[in-house]
Amino acid sequence: MEKVYYYTGSGHSRAVAEYIAEGLGRHTEDITVGEHEAEDGAVTVVVFPVYCENMPDAVAGFLGTVKTGSAAVAAVYGGISPGNVLFEAQSILKRPLIAAAAVFAGHSFLSEGNSFDRETLDGFVGKIKKPAPVAVPPMRRSFYADFAPGWRSRVGLKIVKNDGCTECGKCEENCPVGAIFCGTPSNGCIRCLRCVSTCPANALSFECRPFLRRYLERKKKEKSFLYI
Ligand SMILES: Cc1cc2nc3c(=O)[nH]c(=O)nc-3n(C[C@H](O)[C@H](O)[C@H](O)COP(=O)(O)O)c2cc1C
Numbered sequence: 001m002e003k004v005y006y007y008t009g010s011g012h013s014r015a016v017a018e019y020i021a022e023g024l025g026r027h028t029e030d031i032t033v034g035e036h037e038a039e040d041g042a043v044t045v046v047v048f049p050v051y052c053e054n055m056p057d058a059v060a061g062f063l064g065t066v067k068t069g070s071a072a073v074a075a076v077y078g079g080i081s082p083g084n085v086l087f088e089a090q091s092i093l094k095r096p097l098i099a100a101a102a103v104f105a106g107h108s109f110l111s112e113g114n115s116f117d118r119e120t121l122d123g124f125v126g127k128i129k130k131p132a133p134v135a136v137p138p139m140r141r142s143f144y145a146d147f148a149p150g151w152r153s154r155v156g157l158k159i160v161k162n163d164g165c166t167e168c169g170k171c172e173e174n175c176p177v178g179a180i181f182c183g184t185p186s187n188g189c190i191r192c193l194r195c196v197s198t199c200p201a202n203a204l205s206f207e208c209r210p211f212l213r214r215y216l217e218r219k220k221k222e223k224s225f226l227y228i
């Protein structure tokens with residue numbers, strides 16, 4: 001059976017992928033950690049979060065492995081800006097794109113839950129059921145999108161470990177960029193928050209600095225983009 005592939009830090013993209021998978025009668029596969037390749041299929045569906053107006057590197061690599069049929073991509077973003085990720089995904093794919101959506105969902109830095117725009121996703125699912133190529137136009141991208149995104153996230157957000165850490169090593173297994181040891185992130189951390197959301201002992205939490213929180217709350221809009 002064809003799958004819906006997803007990458008996720010704090011779980012929003014997984015929830016979106018599960019919603020799409022249910023609409024299509026498919027299973028999901030998590031591609032966040034490790035090497036993954038798209039299986040052959042008629043329409044490869046990939047769901048991923050927007051980080052600093054970029055797609056995660058692993059997602060760009062995965063899109064390059066789609067070798068058959070066509071593709072549909074859903075970028076999950078926190079209502080600030082999806083940047084130009086849909087156009088970039090279209091450029092990486094060597095196959096036709098049949099549906100693309102930038103779907104606003106909760107912003108992980110604001111501790112918002114798994115709410116997402118179902119109406120846009122219903123249109124996305126409907127197009128996958130009746131596929132035909134679509135062209136995504138370039139979208140506006142911030143001048144600062146490529147300016148040390150990981151560093152900017154680290155400055156704005158602190159990860160805190162409490163006494164409950166059992167040194168189980170799960171956070172090391174779950175980190176997509178190999179940037180944590182026993183609950184202590186290193187300088188390679190991109191602040192995706194996957195370690196926080198998957199720690200079995202709930203030993204990790206995060207603090208969003210007030211300047212970043214104020215900025216995000218001021219900029220947040222509930223707008224999705226759908227190309228079908
Ligand atoms: C490191 C990081 C950077 C982010 N950058 C953006 C951004 O540039 N624009 C935006 O609208 N949301 C941004 N967000 C919010 C996420 O796109 C949003 O919370 C998404 O739902 C996260 O999906 P996930 O839980 O699957 O990781 C960022 C979140 C993180 C963790």
Ligand code: SF4
Pocket residue numbers: 161164165166167168169170171172182183198199200201202203204
């Ligand atoms: S997953 Fe949690 S409990 Fe396990 S080592 Fe990491 S922080 Fe500690």
Ligand code: SF4
Pocket residue numbers: 174175176177178179180185186188189190191192193194195196
């Ligand atoms: S250490 Fe950083 S990059 Fe790794 S899972 Fe945790 S937040 Fe993500």
